[in-house]
Amino acid sequence: MSAPDVVVCGAGVAGLAAACALGRLGQRVLVLDKQPVPAPVAKGEVLQPGSLAILHDWGVTGRLEAAGAVRLSRLVARAADGSPRMVLDYARLPAAQPWLLAHDYQSILAALTDALPEGVEVRRGVPVRGPLWSDGRVAGVRCDDGDIPAKLVVAADGVSSRLRTAAGLSAHRQDYPHRLAAFELHDVAELEPDFSAYVTEGGLRLRYPLPGRRVRLYVQVAPDELRGIGPDGLRAWADRVLDGCAGLAPLAPSLRAGLEHRQVLPVSRSSARTLVAPGIALVGESGHSVHPMAAQGMNSAIADAHELAAVVRQGGTLAAAVVDHALRRYDDARRRNLAHIGRTSHNAARMITTRSWAGRRALAGTGRNDRIRHEVMHTMSGLGVRRLTPLDRLHQIELLPDPRAARLPAWVDRAVPGDPAR
Template sequence: MNGPDVVVCGAGVAGLAAACALGRLGRRVLVLEKQPTPAPVAKGEVLQPGSLAILEEWGVTDRLDHAGATRLSRLVARSSDGRPRMVLDYGRLPAAHPWLLAHDYQAILDALTDALPAGVEVRRGVHVRAPLRTGDRVTGVRCDDGDIPAALVVAADGVSSRLRAAVGLSAPRHDYPHRLAAFELHDVDDVEPDFSAYVTDGGLRLHYPLPGRRVRLYVQVAPDELRGLGRDGLDGWAHGVLAGCTGLAPLAGPFRAALARRQVLPVSRSMAHSLVAPGFALVGESGHSVHPMAAQGMNSAIADAHELATVLRQGGTLAADVVDHALRRYDTARRENLAHIGRTSHNAARMITTRSWVGRRALTGTGRNDRIRHEVMHTMAGLGVRRLTPLDRLHQIELVPDPRASRLPSWVPRAASGEAAR
């Protein structure tokens, strides 16, 4: 390709989504990725309805369907014995895709790569060393094999983004006091097509089905809980997990068989003070991260890419002043949305991962309140932010009775009016 209009640094979901969105504007996009091949990771596997609408525009949704992606009809918070305490029934959403879609992270990367427009080039094994600057404006990147000028640089290089730091942007990171141990269970039959989170005395247990009779299971652990355990120690640990969460009994055999293939993942949340600098934008985890409990991280990255392309399309040119004006609009729109999503994800995580009285009451209260449950589901689905008032918060923890608890919001299709809290 000739010199690129845009350089995207990072070829994860955020980077490929940005390349897909910007390439569809007719821009020449160069994606640079330091890893020669993608690393296998147990993350970024569940897509929300709002993301599916964007991915359908790009031709990605059909590719995932053809690759056998699994549709999940509900997000369910359960007691340790498996009984539902809060059910978000996605079939009630006024959306073109009223479901969650689950597939392996690599399959999602492949679908995005296959959908890239002709003007996009991906180069792997390239180390981006620093941004190029003209005054206070980013004008390209410096790599091992030379300088690459561009009208816009997009950082999609992850939560520890070196580019973000080099440009002078900060994203304070707050680590949760636990980790998530991830397991891929094989040969699983008859698992419900739900995204299920269990509330237990030991913390979060979360699972959902993947294609090929597989299930992804996450177990909340202390930072050093599994360190140094041999086979006998792991068997004893697994016995304790299953004893404390009897709802996992149908998965007991595949869980024990998967113990040696575990990944232990750190969990944190962050939000950049600004997503932009002149000539420079952050997308995905380089700008923000959330607890995976609410399945928002990858979906927020896709929304970043879509919004960035929207404001640049409206600008119509890549002249420096036009680009920077568009970037300021991107920052304003996304930071407001991301701040709300961050709070929602954090509150959802606290409901499940801690023994907070308020969190547990909020979970039960939301499950019993049709109106609030639908407002929360709309936001989590990525269909637009529905804000809860301070009074709604009191209704959630059932300190104040809600006379509208059985009334669904006006945006809910009338066919859903007979829905009962399950």
């Protein structure tokens, strides 16, 4: 490749999505990643309808479905015995693809890579040391084997982003007081095709199917709960998990068989004060992260890439002043939505992971209120933010009766499938 127009640092979903979106504008894009091969991590496996609409345009959705991706029709919060407390029925959404789509993170990366336009190059095993500067703006990146100038730099290098820090951008991070133990279960008997979160006395248990009769299971644990535990301790721990969540009984044999193969993941939420500086934009976890309970992180990263390409296209040129104006518009558009999505994700996580009266009351109240449930589902699906009013919050925890609880919101009849209101 000749000198790139854009350098993207990070070849996760955020970076590849940015490369795909910008490459489709005819820009020459170079993607750099320090890892020689993608790390096998349990993350970013569920795509929301808003992301599916974008990925369909890029030719990614078809690749994923051809590779066996699983359609999930509902997001369900359940009691420990498996009975539903709140059901988000995605078939009721005004979307061209009213479902969730689940596949392994590595398969999603592969589908994005296969869909990259000809003007995009991916180089792995290349650490980026920092930004290049020119006239007070980022003008490329520094690597061990030389400097790479670019008209735009995209930081997609994760929650501990080196580029974000070097560009003088800060992100406020808050760790949750628990972690998630992730298990990949094999040879599982057929389950309902949904994304299910169980509310138990021990915290969150989350499961969804993956291709090939596999299931992803997350179990909320204390930070040191599984540290140094031997095989007998693991089996006793699994028995306690299953005893406290009868709804997981169909997974019991597969969980016991897969105890040794687990990942324990820290859980945090973060938000950068701004997503841009002159010459550089943050996408994905370099700019924001949320609790995985609501399946928003990867989907927000794809929306970042889509919005960034939209403002660059509208600018019409990569001249420095035009790029920096476009970046300010990107920051304004995304941070407003991300703030709301962050609150929604945090509130959803608190409903499931804590024993607070308000959280449990809000979960039950949302489950019984068709109107509010539809508003929440629309936001979580990525089809556009629907903000709840202070009065809605009182209805949600059932401190005030809602005369409209059995009716869908008025905007539903005006929505056009495949053309989400944003």
